Amino acid sequence: MALIRKMASLGSAIAIAAVMFGALSASTNAQTPPFTAYGTGLDAGAEVTAWIGEDACGEATADADGNWLIYVEAGGDCAPVEGDEISFQLDGADANETATYVAGGAPDDVANGIDLTLAEGGGETPEPAPTGNAGLLGSAGTSMALVLALGVFAAAMVAGGRTATRRS
Numbered sequence: 001m002a003l004i005r006k007m008a009s010l011g012s013a014i015a016i017a018a019v020m021f022g023a024l025s026a027s028t029n030a031q032t033p034p035f036t037a038y039g040t041g042l043d044a045g046a047e048v049t050a051w052i053g054e055d056a057c058g059e060a061t062a063d064a065d066g067n068w069l070i071y072v073e074a075g076g077d078c079a080p081v082e083g084d085e086i087s088f089q090l091d092g093a094d095a096n097e098t099a100t101y102v103a104g105g106a107p108d109d110v111a112n113g114i115d116l117t118l119a120e121g122g123g124e125t126p127e128p129a130p131t132g133n134a135g136l137l138g139s140a141g142t143s144m145a146l147v148l149a150l151g152v153f154a155a156a157m158v159a160g161g162r163t164a165t166r167r168s
Contacts, residue, residue, distance in 0.1 A: 009161065014157075016154055018150050018153070018154070033104055034071040034072060034073035035071070035072040035073065035080070035086075035101055035102060035103070035104075036069070036070075036071060036072075037050060037058075037069075037070045037072060037086065037088075037099055037114055038067070038068060038069040038070070038113055038114070039067070039068055039113045039114040039115055039116055040065070040066055040067050040068075040113055040115075041066050041115060042062040042066040042067075042068060042090070042116065043062065043066060044062055044063065044064045044065075044066060045061060045062060046061070046062040046066075046068070046090060046091055047059065047060075047061055047062075047089075047090070047091050047092070048060045048061075048062065048068045048070060048088060048089070048090055048116065049088065049089045049092075050070045050072050050086050050087075050088055051086065051087045051088070051089065052072070052078060052080050052084045052085070052086055052087075052101065053084075055076075055077040055078045055079075056077070056078070057072045057073075057078035057080060057086070058070035058071055058072045058073075058078075072086060072101065080101045080103075081101070082101065082102065082103055083100060083101065084100070084101040085098050085099075085100060085101075086098060086099045086100070086101055088114070088116055090116050090118060093118050094118070095116040095117060095118060096116075096117045096118070097114050097115070097116055097117065099114065
């Protein structure tokens with residue numbers, strides 16, 4: 001009987017530790033999303049490049065609808081810091097528009113998209129359609145499901161231990 005109680009206590013301790021470590025790992029795996037720049041109204045196949053200083057920090061090709069999307073994040077020669085000015089090129093020519101780098105997303109000046117125009121007066125791009133949040137809201141992961149499953153497992157271990165040690 002003492003052995004069964006010790007095993008039940010050990011099982012309960014392991015289950016509780018698993019729940020605690022699961023909750024800890026669920027909260028520490030968050031990553032900062034990259035800066036997002038996007039726009040509409042370009043010709044299909046147009047090449048857009050984002051620059052910070054002399055470093056190319058992202059590129060995109062406009063799809064059949066003229067939409068483009070660039071994620072600006074650290075990597076390669078690109079090492080953006082908060083407040084850096086991001087300039088754009090459209091098919092190799094400088095665009096008039098710029099943005100300010102904000103770690104973890106897009107600032108207000110690009111929240112509704114960037115309408116790129118060429119610096120040498122290449123014409124205005126059409127007004128973009130309203131896009132709402134354009135999918136920029138985060139999505140939930142499965143870490144909470146893991147924590148819940150570990151909690152159910154811990155409860156089952158405790159109930160099993162209490163049942164196994166019950167006196168007749």
